[in-house]
Amino acid sequence: MIKRLSLLKAVLACLLFSGPKASGQETFPRNGPYDERTGNYAFINATIATSPSVTISQATLLVENGRIAAVGKNVPVPKNTVVYDLKNKHIYASFIDLFSSYGMPPNRQPERSSGPQLNSSKKGVFGWNQAVHSEERAAALFSPDKEKATEYRNAGFGTVLTHYQDGIVRGTGSLTTLTAEAATLSTLKADASAHFSFSKGSSGQQYPTSVMGAVALLRQTYYDAEWYQNGGSREEQNLSLEAMGRLRKLPAIFEANNKWALLRADKIGDEFGIRYIIKGGGDEYQRILEIKAANVPVIVPLNFPETYDVADPWDAEVITLAEMKHWEMAPGNAAALEKAGVEFAFTANGLKNAGDFLGNIRKAVRYGLSKTRALEALTTTPAKLVGAEKTVGTLATGQIANFLVTSGDIFEDGTELLENWIQGKRYLVASGKPDLAGTYDFSINGQQKGTLAISGTRSKPELKLRLNDTLTVTPRLSAIGDLLTITFQTEKGGGSTRLTGWFEGNRLRGSGELPGGEKVQWAAGKTDTPVSLTEKKDSSGIKPETGAVVYPFVGLGQETLPGAETILFKNATVWTMEADGKLTETDVLVRGGKITQVGKKITAPQGARVIDATGRHLTPGLVDEHSHIALFGVNEGSQSSSAEVRMADALNPEDVNIYRQLAGGVTTSQLLHGSANAIGGQSAVIKLKWGESADKLLLPEARYIKFALGENVKQSNWGEQARVRYPQTRMGVEQVYYDHFIRARAYDQSWKAYNKAGNKKEAPRRDLELEALAEILRGERHITCHSYVQSEINMLMHVADSLKFRINTFTHILEGYKLADKMAERKIGGSAFADWWAYKMEVKEAIPYNAALMAREGITVAINSDDAEMARRLNQEAAKTIAFGGVSEIDALKMVTLNPARLLRLDHRIGSIKVGKDADLVLWTDHPLSIYAQPVYTVIEGCVYFSTEGDLQKQKNISQEKARLIQKSLDAKAAGAATQAPQSVRPRMWHCEDIIGAHVEHHDH
Structure with a gap:
């Protein structure tokens, strides 16, 4: 027993001290003896991939003090070097993951409050919004996590870029190795990257509540940071804006998580001259041409969907065709990116089990990804993207000794990852088993007893022991690291022989105990060298067949877009x-x-x-002046004015309502912000080009903005807890308009003075909200106003008259018949419902003759939908004006064709x-x-x-x-594939008052 414990201690000591710390002597004092070894290793007779495009057979890798000293053929091995013979083994650079939260503290929890939180509660000289954490430094939060480090190492990673994943601006990321040693030794670059997202994270602050607001907040923060750097710091001290200046100098990584968010992030990057590295969602193949045109590197997750369990026909009805197609086609995503020439790296982010990572890489290779490009995406590309290519990513002289030892080609099924060396320190991979295949002479206490044959696989080796040429037994084998335990019985009920030992080179040896209790020494020397044990490989080389990509990627999509x-x-x-x-x-x-x-x-x-x-x-084609289809959100209702937000930032080109409304004859729609605030967001006017990307739907020359009046604006119908945000009365709504337009006028004048001075004076701070309102004052942007009650409509017309701006359209306008003469005098159009009334107190005086009465006063009248279902029958809504008001059939049809086109100033085209x-x-x-x-x-x-x-x-x-x-x-x-239960997915039908949080991710599968 003493000998067995001594053997175990010796083996464990070998494992624990198999490599030095690459960073040299620590600056920290050590509690205990110093054990600084030379750390010189030679790995001989290996097949070494020094880079994705260069592989050397029968080569030597020399490691000295955690770095690569030499690599190649005929490399001399210095004295006092530990030699590892890696015949039939391969060596690769360890993988690099650019999107990780390794070593970060738990996520912050949102603050709870009884009502809306309008202002930041963050202590310190920071910016106004808690979703902006530009001053955050992952290196200041980092603490090595041994358990997570082991998971990453076992998946093949040697280096990760970690950051604290909270907020729209997330501060800097830290590049660290996975030694799980002290942070000062494992950190390669403390501030290696800047990080961004569309999710406001733990912020309990109201703004932003939408993806449009998230985009606006990020854009405004960039502009504020420029202003701060150019002199704004003399007006205020702001650590958040100060930190933004530092972030601009670093590689910028944006978490997008789906194809539309990726393209949205790229547009922000274009605006500010930043080439984001964008973490995608694995669905890039669905819009590959647009992503190629974006010309951005993509961090690609490998969290392929599990097979849907559709054995139950009712479950099969629930699942959408888009979900099933993505299940089939997701493994081919990387191959599609390679074919398109898109630069990309892989991440383990999103995997339920990191152990699936290598298997999913191999699956991607089977689906057409080249091995060279796969290795680039794991090593050289991520290293280059964060400026670490001289440190990690290849096996060149001077690089940190981060490398993998495998049983064969790493991209072949059955090849096992045996060891992961990080900063010159050896780590046995948990799934790696000794390569025991072969035939051995078996002896006990130096006397030949028989022959031991080991076959099967590494994971499940099969043993046959032939004793004295007469008896064959089948021993059981267990292995932990280098330690082996072999147990067998020579006769039924005769007791077990138990042997413990280790594997070194071509020899097994150790000690044990016979059934009678006799202590023995045993050994087994290999007599042949067969091919290494591996799992069965798929050597067919045939790419799995899949269906075709359709545009858009939903059931009603088509393989080719109409021309x-x-x-x-x-x-x-x-x-x-x-x-x-x-x-x-x-x-x-x-x-x-x-x-x-x-x-x-x-x-x-x-x-x-x-x-x-x-x-x-x-x-x-019919024209819908008031619609909320094809959006990922409709309201940024957190403030009384959100003029800075753009509905174009929330376009969802895969909304089935586009197709349904085409089937009803609609060809153009104005996608309006909701009615949650007095000044809403900028409209997106689109043509319903089913299958095209967001940019190709837009009519950018149509520049509109949504205003609103009534109870939604003052949020009186939101409950007692919501009675915090100004305004809370209809008089307050009027004051909001005065305040904002007076400020917008002053803002516009400040820029005119600056431009007139020939840029000789300091530029004003660019304010996206006031900029949109200044466009209204200049006649460059036009107002569509949600309206019901006569008194409020009169109020806004008076405000417009006094501040000298024009209202283009009153939409809803159910009391338009009461003041049609005033609207006609000001050439204000009316976009109305045909026969909506009695659905709330504000519309109690609505009448079905409203549209006809306004038209008789010379107002340009349109009939709108404001509803995805109604828009499918917009022609029938127009026909109601004939029944209610005696409008001619041509004038009735004009209310859904030429009149809304005039209101949108597009009648020269449609x-x-x-x-x-x-x-x-x-x-x-x-x-x-x-x-x-x-x-x-x-x-x-x-x-x-x-x-x-x-x-x-x-x-x-x-x-x-x-x-x-x-x-x-x-x-x-x-065939045994893991399965998941189908979940019902229904398209969202947006309405004026709908609110959705910016923290909600928008997926399109």
Whole structure:
């Protein structure tokens, strides 16, 4: 027993002191004896990947005091060097992870308050918003975490970039190795990077409550930091802005977590001249062209979705086709990035089990990722992105000795990670087992007893012991590190022989005990050298088959986006919305995205698509002046003014309501901010180009902003706890407008004076909120105002008159009939509901004749939806004005075509059928104001984005593709794949008063 304990102590001592600290002698005093060893090692006969593109066989790696002293063939081995013979083994640089919270303290918990927290409660000379932690330093918070370090090492990592993941601005990250030694020894670069996100994290402060607000806060912080650096520090002391100046000098890493957030972050980077390194969501393949065009490095997670358990048909109904397609295609994400030429690195972030990391890398390789690019993404690329390429990432002379020892090609299934050396210190990987394969002469107390054969795999070795050429037994083997325990019985019930020992080179030896209690010494010397034990490899080299990417990446997407066609509509009843009125048996020719000809018997150009429209009606595409579709959020309701936020920052091009409204004939929508504050956000006017990215939906020339009146603005309907934010009365709402526009006027004058002085004086602080309001004063941005009650509408018109700005449109305007003359005098348009009333006290005096009465006063009147479902029948809403008010059918149709186009100042492009205008057209089966009318074709700029036959084909494709994926999921489950239960995912239908927190991540699967 004493000998056995001595053996165990000796082996453990060898493991614990197998390498030195690479940083040399510590500055800290040590409580105990000093054991400073030379730390000189030679690894011979190995296949060494010195870099992703260079591999040397039968090579030597020389390590001295934690750094690489030499690498190559025929490297002389100095005296007093510990030699490791790594024949049949491979060496790679240890991996680097750029997105980690390793060694960071637990996340802060949001402060709890009984009501809205409007101001920061952070102590110190810091900025106004608690979501900005630019002064945070990961190095000041860092404490090595032995348990986490072991997890990372076992996955192949030697270095991580860690930061405290809290807030929109998160301060600096620290580059550290995974030795789990003192922070001063493992830290390679204390301030290695700057970190950002769209999540406000632990901040209990109200602002921001939306993704639009998060973008605005970050943009304003950047502008404030520039102002502070250029002289603002003389006006105020602000440690947050001071720290932002330091962050600008560092590599900037942005946590985005999905493809749309990635593209959103890139736009911020473009605005401020920053090439962000963006942590994506693993769905980049779904918009690969846009991400390639962004030209940003991407940190790619490998948290592939588990197989969906769809054995229950009801569960199969719950899961969306997009989710199932992502399950199938996510492993090919890295290959798609490589093919597109996008620079990327890998991260273990998001994995439930870090042990899955290496397996998922290999899966990515099977799905088409090259081994060279995979190794780059694990080593040289992350090192280069944070300026550490001269320290880690390759096995070049002078680099820190961070490297892996593997049983073979690291990207092949079955290859095992045996050791991870970090700063010249050896760590046996928990999953690594000794390579015992072979045949051995077995002896006890020096006498030959038989032959031991070891086969099977590293994880599950199989032993056969033949004793005295007559008896064959099957011993049990367990291994912990280098320690082995072998147990066997020579006869049933005859007791067990127990042997303990270790593996060194080609020899097993140790001590043990026979069934009768006799202590013995044993040994087993290898007599042959077979191929190393590995798991079964997939050597087929065949890339797994997957379905196609569709645009957008939802069930109703298409593999190719529609292109502009030459189309001739023949013999239609054409509702021109121009002086020509309604034309019968008329042709319309579309070419190059424009209407090029309107008339009879037009000859079809060669190659044109000719559509027989006999008995059908052709109208301009419908225009919805007030919509909230296609957004990730609708309100930044935390302050009385949020003029700085932009709805374009919250666009969701995959919202199924885009397609549904195309099926109802809508081609253009104004996406408005909600009504939670007096001055809301800047609108996004879009064309419903199903499948295109956010930028291609936008009509940037349409510059609008949402104002609001009424109970939503003063938040009287939000409950007692919400009665904190100013204003709390309708009189206060008026004061908000005066205060903000008076400040905006002064702001505008300060910039005019600065520009007039030829930039000789110090620039004013750029204020995004006041800038938007100054645009209104200059007539460059136009107001759409949520309104109900006559008294408040009169109030805002009076404010506008006195401050000399113009109101473009009153939307809702259910009491517009009471003051139509005043609106007409000021040329203010009205965008109304057809027949909404009695849904709250503010609308108790609404009447269905409102639109007709306003129109009779000469007001440009539109009928809007403000509702995703209503917009699918906007033509029917317009028809109600005929029943309620006797409006002519042409004027009624104008209320959803030309009139909203005029209100949006886009009537030079859309709203009527006229030569030279955009070819935004709808071909209806019936009179366009009939409840029986259905669009046959919906065309935008000459591209067919909806057709009845196309929709039938889409529905068929959905059914077939989902059936295929269900069978594939069932096969994967039967083969033992881990599964997850489907969860119901429903699209959000936004309304004016909806609030959602900025901390909520927006995913699109």
